[in-house]
Amino acid sequence: MAQTEFTPWDDPDAKPLIQFKNVTKRFGDFTAIDNLSLDIYEGEFFALLGPSGCGKTTLLNIISGLLRPSLGQVFFDDRDVTTLPTEQRNIAQIFQFPVIYDTMTVFENLAFPLRNRGRKTSEITPRVTELARMLGLEKNLKNKAIHLTADAKQKISLGRGLIRQSVNAILFDEPLTVIDPHLKWELRSQLKRLHKQFGFTMIYVTHDQTEALTFADEVVVMYEGKIVQVGTPEELFERPAHTFVGYFIGSPGMNITPCSVEKDHMLLGEHRIKLPQHYPDLSGFAKVELGIRPEHISLAPPQNEGIRVTIERLDDIGPYKIARVNLGESNFNVVVPELTEMTGDTASMILDPEHINIYGDDHRIEGVNS
Incomplete structure (x- = not known):
């Protein structure tokens, strides 16, 4: 054949x-x-x-x-x-x-x-x-x-x-x-x-x-x-x-944490992030969450624009490092380059909006291009 x-x-x-x-x-x-x-x-x-x-x-x-x-x-x-x-x-x-x-x-x-x-x-x-x-x-x-x-x-x-x-x-x-x-x-x-x-x-x-x-x-x-x-x-x-697919696929898996969504903006705690897509009213879901891969988050010095987070630990696994950071009750894994030197206890976390997924009751919600 x-x-x-x-x-x-x-x-x-x-x-x-x-x-x-x-x-x-x-x-x-x-x-x-x-x-x-x-x-x-x-x-x-x-x-x-x-x-x-x-x-x-x-x-x-x-x-x-x-x-x-x-x-x-x-x-x-x-x-x-x-x-x-x-x-x-x-x-x-x-x-x-x-x-x-x-x-x-x-x-x-x-x-x-x-x-x-x-x-x-x-x-x-x-x-x-x-x-x-x-x-x-x-x-x-x-x-x-x-x-x-x-x-x-x-x-x-x-x-x-x-x-x-x-x-x-x-x-x-x-x-x-x-x-x-x-x-x-x-x-x-x-x-x-x-x-x-x-x-x-x-x-x-x-x-x-x-x-x-x-x-x-x-x-x-x-x-x-x-x-x-x-x-x-x-x-x-x-x-x-x-x-489940998000955190089962990938090592480490996708970061999944509660959020709220208003049309083309996501609210993560007190932080408002512009999204590339427009979402319907999600108030009917028992829970709304964002999902983003560790590869699509970056860290910068705390004085930079972004979301202020606390660095809990930094694991060196060879070709890159994984930073474990904390934002209130939410934790994020972030892939950072091997040569990155983290100084201090805080950093500025930047999420790539193009790679943010929105979930309602564990299922991905499709947005409409803004």
Whole structure:
């Protein structure tokens, strides 16, 4: 399957490859997935991102057929597969821990899914050789898997999932968890390259935002069994649709603090800040908050224009520093350059109005350009 530059979600006539329609999954009294609807298009690299217990692995297992929804339907290419067993869904699934045969060689492990489906040796050998080269396993093809490192075994597991070219989708359930940190970047790059070359539909579950934002064309952020946002990495970072997305994405996360908004001005305590957009009356919300990334705040000497804040601490984390500042009952994280020298206990805080998000009851409010 050849990869193209075409992005299917830009085509209004494109049909989803996988569809969830009002899917709910309960385990006794616990609702793991709550009335969820989602479209996944052919060729997408999709990430399911969220904290432990948010429902992302449950959703993946519903796609694979390992779990059946309590309510709702699942479609593959317009075909209702809700009750179909795993073996009839034509998917490959790669788990957190390697699923391989230790007594087989690397070649035999990689070839097994093809041999199990009656493929000819003339088809199997070049496919295995090509994939082994891409995964850096070509020197180990004749070695028994039992003698390899955990990293190499997980590469075999990845290869077994990628070896078939006709699968509907390849599902990844946190497959890099057991990989040494210094090798994770290498495998991320290899997976991205394989996706670009072969155009597989890939669905990747992770709680690691770096993995999700590195891999995915689009990221689904889940929280308490619901989808709180679907978007590109840039959209999640710059325009979080929910306060949870704001502070879950980023390190440190978005600063979120109470404010009030009057048309095109924001009031932060006694400070009035002009906004680039005009907002409707927000008095109907129980709470109104501003959200701004630490990268979009700057600090200046206290005599400069801005909001006077108290500096609580300064953490040096290498290429930059993070200043923790206080304004009344609100705290802000501010990213400052490594060479910044903070003197004294106070500073002037300057917020970039172009990067201020306004939230009503945790949901982002769209303004209108002034």
